[in-house]
Amino acid sequence: MNSSTGHMEPQRQERALRSRRDILSAARMTFAQFGFDGANIRDIAEQVGVTHTLIRYHFGNKMELWKAVVDDMFAGLSAAFSNDRTGEIDLRTRDGLRSWLRLYIRYCAEHPEHVRIMIHESMAATERLEYMVEHIRLSHAGLIPVFSRLMKQGVVPDVWLVSFFYMISSICQMPFVLTNAIDQLYGVQMTSQAAVDAHTEAVIALVLGERSHDPSRWPTLPGWAETARTKGHPKT
Amino acid sequence: MNSSTGHMEPQRQERALRSRRDILSAARMTFAQFGFDGANIRDIAEQVGVTHTLIRYHFGNKMELWKAVVDDMFAGLSAAFSNDRTGEIDLRTRDGLRSWLRLYIRYCAEHPEHVRIMIHESMAATERLEYMVEHIRLSHAGLIPVFSRLMKQGVVPDVWLVSFFYMISSICQMPFVLTNAIDQLYGVQMTSQAAVDAHTEAVIALVLGERSHDPSRWPTLPGWAETARTKGHPKT
DNA sequence: ATAAAAACTTTCCATTTGGAAAGTATGAGG
DNA sequence: CCTCATACTTTCCAAATGGAAAGTTTTTAT
Numbered sequence: 001m002n003s004s005t006g007h008m009e010p011q012r013q014e015r016a017l018r019s020r021r022d023i024l025s026a027a028r029m030t031f032a033q034f035g036f037d038g039a040n041i042r043d044i045a046e047q048v049g050v051t052h053t054l055i056r057y058h059f060g061n062k063m064e065l066w067k068a069v070v071d072d073m074f075a076g077l078s079a080a081f082s083n084d085r086t087g088e089i090d091l092r093t094r095d096g097l098r099s100w101l102r103l104y105i106r107y108c109a110e111h112p113e114h115v116r117i118m119i120h121e122s123m124a125a126t127e128r129l130e131y132m133v134e135h136i137r138l139s140h141a142g143l144i145p146v147f148s149r150l151m152k153q154g155v156v157p158d159v160w161l162v163s164f165f166y167m168i169s170s171i172c173q174m175p176f177v178l179t180n181a182i183d184q185l186y187g188v189q190m191t192s193q194a195a196v197d198a199h200t201e202a203v204i205a206l207v208l209g210e211r212s213h214d215p216s217r218w219p220t221l222p223g224w225a226e227t228a229r230t231k232g233h234p235k236t
Numbered sequence: 237m238n239s240s241t242g243h244m245e246p247q248r249q250e251r252a253l254r255s256r257r258d259i260l261s262a263a264r265m266t267f268a269q270f271g272f273d274g275a276n277i278r279d280i281a282e283q284v285g286v287t288h289t290l291i292r293y294h295f296g297n298k299m300e301l302w303k304a305v306v307d308d309m310f311a312g313l314s315a316a317f318s319n320d321r322t323g324e325i326d327l328r329t330r331d332g333l334r335s336w337l338r339l340y341i342r343y344c345a346e347h348p349e350h351v352r353i354m355i356h357e358s359m360a361a362t363e364r365l366e367y368m369v370e371h372i373r374l375s376h377a378g379l380i381p382v383f384s385r386l387m388k389q390g391v392v393p394d395v396w397l398v399s400f401f402y403m404i405s406s407i408c409q410m411p412f413v414l415t416n417a418i419d420q421l422y423g424v425q426m427t428s429q430a431a432v433d434a435h436t437e438a439v440i441a442l443v444l445g446e447r448s449h450d451p452s453r454w455p456t457l458p459g460w461a462e463t464a465r466t467k468g469h470p471k472t
Numbered sequence: 473a474t475a476a477a478a479a480c481t482t483t484c485c486a487t488t489t490g491g492a493a494a495g496t497a498t499g500a501g502g
Numbered sequence: 503c504c505t506c507a508t509a510c511t512t513t514c515c516a517a518a519t520g521g522a523a524a525g526t527t528t529t530t531a532t
Contacts, residue, residue: 013499016509033360038273040489051511052490058509062490116359122417123352124269133420140421141460148463157447160454161463162422162431163411163438170406175399181358184369185376186398195398202399206442211393218396224377227384227397249529252479276519287481292521294479479528488519496511502504 020058022048027055028069032113035120036066036128067131073114074135080107091146094155094208101203105172109196112176119177140165156207171203188219195219256294258284263291264305268349271356272302272364303367309350310371316343327382330391330444337439341408345432348412355413376401392443407439424455431455 026047030039041062045052059065086103090096108115118136121128144161147168151158175182179190188195198218205211221227262283266275277298281288295301322339326332344351354372357365380397383404387394411418415426424431434454441447457463 013508015498019509034273035271035356036274038271041491042489053492053512054510056491118417119355119413120271120359122414123356125416125420129416129420133417136417136421137460144461144463157438157441157445158449159438159441159447160434160451161457161461162418162424162455163435166411166414166418167407167438167442170410171403174406174410175402177355178358178402180361180365181354181369181372182398182402184361184365185372188398198396199399202393202395202403205393205395206403209393209445211395213394215396219398221397224373225380225397227380249478251528255479277521278519288520289482289522290480298520473532475530475532477528477530479526481524481526483522483524485522486520489517490515491517492513492515494511494513496509498507498509500505500507502506 016058019048019050019054023050023055023058023065024069024072027065028073028113028117031066031069031120032116035123036062041065063128066128070117070132070135073111073117074139076111077107077114077139091143092149094150097150097155098204098208098210101168101172101207102200105196105200105203108173108176109191112179112191115173115177168207171206175199186225187222192219252294255284255286255290259286259291259294259301260305260308263301264309264349264353267302267305267356268352271359272298277301299364302364306353306368306371309347309353310375312347313343313350313375327379328385330386333386333391334440334444334446337404337408337443338436341432341436341439344409344412345427348415348427351409351413404443407442411435422461423458428455 023044026044027039027041030044030047033039041055042052044065045055055065059068081103086100089099089103091100118132121132143165147156147161147164150156151164156164175190175195182188182190190196190199194217201212201214205213259280262280263275263277266280266283269275275298277291278288280301281291291301295304317339322336325335325339327336354368357368379401383392383397383400386392387400392400411426411431418424418426426432426435430453437448437450441449
């Protein structure tokens with residue numbers, strides 16, 4: 001919306017732009033954690049260090065703020081997958097899919113809030129879900145022909161497209177959505193490089209049947225989850 | 237807690253038991269939809285047709301109600317996977333895993349609230365997550381040795397255990413967590429028998445590499461998602 | 473029948489929350 | 503330096519919310 005060419009335009013003050021950006025960022029995290037109903041704009045404002053009425057000033061109301069967050073998020077997703085960065089990826093090949101999976105997993109690890117917000121809003125059929133689905137539709141529409149092609153080529157299993165979509169999405173996304181639970185349960189920081197790498201390997205193994213495994217680099221698990229992988233090391 | 241042997245004990249009234257059960261049920265759905273913070277006990281009470289203070293009477297406070305819901309939910313899960321129903325499943329074999337996947341997918345399709353609540357609570361490191369994780373630990377602890385064995389046998393990919401767990405869980409659970417989004421996006425009712433079947437097939441194909449596909453029974457997708465599967469039917 | 477316990481409601485309260493209105497500070501252009 | 507739009511704050515309000523206290527009804531036991 002903002003043309004970057006104009007030096008003659010009214011040009012918002014720096015402060016205002018920073019406020020908008022900070023509010024958007026705080027709102028994103030808060031909506032991701034509590035959902036729309038659970039989030040409150042006063043908390044968001046406090047995180048940024050402004051009064052809650054400034055949010056109203058910049059965004060109108062809670063709903064409009066939410067929409068701005070979603071637009072901003074999907075813009076970020078598009079940017080991360082723009083041709084600038086993925087120009088060399090030809091998704092119609094096995095190598096392309098592998099690269100795409102790596103890229104997508106990285107995005108999920110870096111932006112767990114994105115999927116968290118999407119999941120929150122999928123829990124009920126609301127106006128917000130409708131709004132969000134139009135963003136999702138764009139992403140999916142671009143991938144459908146590619147995925148179909150990969151199925152026909154036998155690179156990936158030839159299954160119901162909806163299932164395939166959500167299986168691929170889920171395995172890339174969920175471990176990073178559930179970082180808190182995994183930390184508590186397995187004592188593993190999913191966002192650590194080792195965990196991201198181990199998971200990337202796992203996804204590629206499951207989807208493409210490739211095993212590049214180097215178990216020594218997998219994050220170690222607590223005693224109750226030990227699988228006695230280090231055989232030949234009797235502790236008695 | 238209630239000994240069923242005693243005819244001398246105070247013995248709760250029928251009405252009270254029904255109230256408790258109805259409240260628990262309504263609370264479950266509400267927590268699943270809005271999360272703990274987003275849910276409010278007055279709405280729950282109204283759904284049941286009682287006053288919100290009755291919830292306080294039976295459960296103490298919102299937090300205790302939530303815990304009761306979780307306990308109840310996990311009890312239901314245990315029941316669904318009790319030896320009564322799965323006694324014949326030997327999870328250490330390929331056939332066993334296939335049966336287990338079918339059973340688990342059915343559970344997820346029938347009880348999407350369960351995973352919805354778990355996901356809500358995984359969004360932040362709270363006392364509630366701690367509480368829930370102890371339930372989850374029990375489930376996982378029982379499955380770890382089995383999954384490890386299947387990996388060693390080569391029935392499933394030999395990957396990092398945490399990844400494997402969450403990949404398996406996610407692909408079984410998420411399409412039913414996201415029913416609203418899938419309905420809106422693809423116009424498909426995930427809880428329909430056809431969709432559950434198609435998804436079950438897909439999971440087995442991905443995890444076990446088995447393709448029993450009968451695409452004609454897959455739910456059809458809207459035009460924008462058409463993959464021109466019916467070739468030889470030129471419409472021009 | 474009657475007392476006592478259990479089940480449930482009415483009423484009230486303090487806090488939180490989204491939003492509205494009115495006022496103040498800030499900085500860019502004349 | 504002055505003014506005026508932009509950026510932001512203070513103050514207020516009504517509704518929603520979790521919880522507490524005090525009541526009323528229903529059931530059980532004697």
